[in-house]
Amino acid sequence: MHDQFDHKKDAWSARFSEPVSALVQRYTASVGFDQRLALFDIDGSLAHATMLAEQGIISRDDLAAIGRGMAQIREDIASGRFEWKLELEDVHLNIEARLVQLVGDAGKRLHTGRSRNDQVATDIRLWLRDAIDQIAAQLRALQRALVDLAAQHADTVMPGFTHLQVAQPVSFGHHLLAYVEMFGRDGERLRDARARVNRLPLGAAALAGTTFPIDRLRVAQLLGFDGVCQNSLDAVSDRDFAIEFTAAATLVMLHVSRLSEELVLWMSPAFGFIDLADRFCTGSSIMPQKKNPDVPELARGKTGRVAGHLMGLLMLMKAQPLAYNKDNQEDKEPLFDTADTVLDTLRIFTDMVGGIRVKPEAMQRAALQGYATATDLADYLVKKGLPFRDAHEVVARAVRLAVDRGVGLEALPVAELQGLCPLIGDDALDVLQLRGSLAARDHLGGTAPNQVRAQVARWRGLLDAA
Numbered sequence: 001m002h003d004q005f006d007h008k009k010d011a012w013s014a015r016f017s018e019p020v021s022a023l024v025q026r027y028t029a030s031v032g033f034d035q036r037l038a039l040f041d042i043d044g045s046l047a048h049a050t051m052l053a054e055q056g057i058i059s060r061d062d063l064a065a066i067g068r069g070m071a072q073i074r075e076d077i078a079s080g081r082f083e084w085k086l087e088l089e090d091v092h093l094n095i096e097a098r099l100v101q102l103v104g105d106a107g108k109r110l111h112t113g114r115s116r117n118d119q120v121a122t123d124i125r126l127w128l129r130d131a132i133d134q135i136a137a138q139l140r141a142l143q144r145a146l147v148d149l150a151a152q153h154a155d156t157v158m159p160g161f162t163h164l165q166v167a168q169p170v171s172f173g174h175h176l177l178a179y180v181e182m183f184g185r186d187g188e189r190l191r192d193a194r195a196r197v198n199r200l201p202l203g204a205a206a207l208a209g210t211t212f213p214i215d216r217l218r219v220a221q222l223l224g225f226d227g228v229c230q231n232s233l234d235a236v237s238d239r240d241f242a243i244e245f246t247a248a249a250t251l252v253m254l255h256v257s258r259l260s261e262e263l264v265l266w267m268s269p270a271f272g273f274i275d276l277a278d279r280f281c282t283g284s285s286i287m288p289q290k291k292n293p294d295v296p297e298l299a300r301g302k303t304g305r306v307a308g309h310l311m312g313l314l315m316l317m318k319a320q321p322l323a324y325n326k327d328n329q330e331d332k333e334p335l336f337d338t339a340d341t342v343l344d345t346l347r348i349f350t351d352m353v354g355g356i357r358v359k360p361e362a363m364q365r366a367a368l369q370g371y372a373t374a375t376d377l378a379d380y381l382v383k384k385g386l387p388f389r390d391a392h393e394v395v396a397r398a399v400r401l402a403v404d405r406g407v408g409l410e411a412l413p414v415a416e417l418q419g420l421c422p423l424i425g426d427d428a429l430d431v432l433q434l435r436g437s438l439a440a441r442d443h444l445g446g447t448a449p450n451q452v453r454a455q456v457a458r459w460r461g462l463l464d465a466a
């Protein structure tokens, strides 16, 4: 071994006649952000070394030395003592250089049959697998919080909207469960993407495979991969798995942003449906009365940030020829930021949903103001034999009458309603009530409180089993 070991020089610079400029060094280095992969890089290296020793490519002594060195490096990283060097470019060369410093020639043998190209692809997949598991678990926690709130509000009536105009009364629990469904599909997408993330690129080496008698299935087994990438050129170059994850993450944020928009609206005094706990809001430096829903607003804004990362990754991959290109180094920051943003957002929302104060009287008042039971009256007439289109017209006239008088439909005298259509009887009053309207939609997927309770039970079962 050299007395003065210069890892970067020995890694590749023997081929070059001049060093890179300081600017090029800074421009090309990734250690500032890819050091986040360190523990996964070590896991990958240990699995690789184990396989090399089992195959007789390196000695058992070398493997033991590598294991010792890596244990030390792990400790140094955990305690913040590890010294990251920009001139060593990335996480891989930093760790390898330190390993050689600690254990000598055994450390230099670690890179046998391997390249940074398959190494980095392996690291990102290991990192992303872990990130997906954390996000999926947090998604379930948010679903649980929403289900718990829905369980308390199966019987709470609110106006359901289309075009943001009062449409028909719905159960507030039913409304919340709509988001549980959305987040449920997000979980399915993440699980689906994970299956394609969880395949081993290592063994592809730089691009063509290696001349050593490696056992890739063994490495896959050691690292908990479900399978191996079957083509070396594809293994080192494509980042579609990262794009797929980011697309799934964008949909998570999109659903969060829809919920955010509703929380902002509902908290506005014009609606007054809910109040958010103070710890998620801020005041104004000029208007003393203000309590602003900062957290949902920010989450709505961060949706754009994550969608931007998706665009960035798509453009990064576009038109790259086979196999590895340095372009791919640019995959990490958007990927890391996507996972961080989604995980933080889901954590904060889980807490926030648990602290929502619901104002059922305000919801009820709003539902009464919007002629939300007009469809129920039309359905009533249909059940009495009137064709639906005719019933629609009768009720439209009744609504006009009520609007002119400034009252609700239920306040119109039955005699007057009978003037519009003789089929209307005293029992029409029942269907004009919010509760009756709600309870009548009693089928799978409907808003009847019975159905809401059944869905709450269904989701609790699903979430407990996950």
Ligand code: ARG
Binding pocket: 030, 034, 090, 116, 117, 120, 326, 328, 329, 330
């Ligand atoms: N830092 C690089 C990346 O993130 C590692 C692979 C570099 N390979 C190479 N041949 N330059 O992609």
